Amino acid sequence: EAGVVQSPRYKIIEKKQPVAFWCNPISGHNTLYWYRQNLGQGPELLIRYENEEAVDDSQLPKDRFSAERLKGVDSTLKIQPAELGDSAVYLCASSLGLRGGTEAFFGQGTRLTVV
Amino acid sequence: GQQVMQIPQYQHVQEGEDFTTYCNSSTTLSNIQWYKQRPGGHPVFLIQLVKSGEVKKQKRLTFQFGEAKKNSSLHITATQTTDVGTYFCAGLAGSNYKLTFGKGTLLTVNP
Numbered sequence: 637e638a639g640v641v642q643s644p645r646y647k648i649i650e651k652k653q654p655v656a657f658w659c660n661p662i663s664g665h666n667t668l669y670w671y672r673q674n675l676g677q678g679p680e681l682l683i684r685y686e687n688e689e690a691v692d693d694s695q696l697p698k699d700r701f702s703a704e705r706l707k708g709v710d711s712t713l714k715i716q717p718a719e720l721g722d723s724a725v726y727l728c729a730s731s732l733g734l735r736g737g738t739e740a741f742f743g744q745g746t747r748l749t750v751v
Numbered sequence: 752g753q754q755v756m757q758i759p760q761y762q763h764v765q766e767g768e769d770f771t772t773y774c775n776s777s778t779t780l781s782n783i784q785w786y787k788q789r790p791g792g793h794p795v796f797l798i799q800l801v802k803s804g805e806v807k808k809q810k811r812l813t814f815q816f817g818e819a820k821k822n823s824s825l826h827i828t829a830t831q832t833t834d835v836g837t838y839f840c841a842g843l844a845g846s847n848y849k850l851t852f853g854k855g856t857l858l859t860v861n862p
Contacts, residue, residue: 676857677854678854681850736850742794
């Protein structure tokens with residue numbers, strides 16, 4: 637069974653430029669998460685989808701971040717414009733169940749560097 | 752908002768020594784999950800605890816969930832070099848079922 641697939645693995649952009657990350661969750665998983673992880677820190681939730689619905693986006697900086705989950709499967713996370721402080725690893729995860737009751741499977745992450 | 756705190760932040764042990772990391776939540780949890788992240792890797796699920804006072808074992812790893820469902824611990828007996836990594840707890844709480852990660856404990860093992 638394929639795991640959670642993310643692309644690209646690495647991205648270097650100049651500040652004020654846009655950037656997009658893509659995530660393909662495990663087939664059949666209803667819940668999809670986007671987390672941001674800074675060096676030496678735990679993952680911080682940006683947004684959680686249950687099927688197509690964004691059920692928790694309270695920590696998504698909506699002035700510059702946007703996300704969508706296409707047909708309740710793949711998801712993209714976009715930053716426009718990027719700032720230096722956005723440099724981090726962006727992790728996508730999926731889980732079979734809803735409401736956090738089952739384990740989350742993480743992708744390899746996208747390491748973003750904003751210069 | 753909900754906060755999940757972990758201590759210690761770092762722990763260095765000699766191979767064969769025991770290791771424990773502690774997790775405390777500011778709110779009562781529905782469940783708690785533990786993950787391990789190897790250097791340069793991504794978090795990998797270890798276990799989920801749901802019941803008050805629950806204890807689960809996986810070989811040399813013992814996980815506990817406090818009676819008040821606000822704290823948890825992970826204990827590793829006789830550490831090995833393969834145990835190196837950062838151990839995160841993640842607590843599920845609130846009506847929006849938010850999973851909040853602690854900052855993790857980085858374990859290094861000297862062979």
